[in-house]
Amino acid sequence: MTEKPKRIALIASKGTLDMAYPPLILATAAIAMDMEAGIFFTFYGLDIINKHKYNSLKVPPLGNPAMPVPMPNILGALPGMTAMATMMMKSWMSKANVASIPKLLDMAREGGVRMIGCQMTMDVMGVKKEDLIDGIEIGGAATFLDFAVDANISLFV
């Protein structure tokens, strides 16, 4: 009995630390469940696989009412607030022993997650293939759709 493996197709469109986690966690967990997984990195999501940036993704306090410190949201616009929010988040994550983004990317690559960088947004944002981590293929909407059309789960992050 050879059943076709289940598949998850994800789009990562955000380049903040909090939005980098869901696609990577779901993709690596899917591989662990003997599923196939693919992530299409587009627009700011390209930062997640940009080797100059992926270790320094930030948490935006502005426009984020879920910030734990009760303060008027507009204060998030002050200089230094993004760095502070990012530092806090990184400190909680490291206390909870959550895997870092580079580590999750390693797990994704080792597990065979198909990772596609969006050619069009790379051109728009001046990102070169050399800026991206190893193991990324470059493609466009049709490349993603060709993978996603056979997916059981498809999510936009």
Add this chain to the structure above:
Amino acid sequence: MAEDIKVDSILDCKGLVCPEPIVKTNIAIKKLQVGQVLVMESTDAGATSDMHSWAKRTGHQLLKEEAAGNVLKFYVKKMK
């Protein structure tokens, strides 16, 4: 007394959180022979639900679960 389960391999996932326990479990189980038993030890409170879902989807058998303090132990038999 319940029969003892012969354990072939122990995987220490203490301190790790989602998704690492199931990622490591799935890698470890692939190194065993069919019928062998892996024990995964975890301190992640989410591991119970995740291990049930993992076993259901991968087809491996969750033989037994134990809790000692905050350490959860999952006995998994490789089925394929």
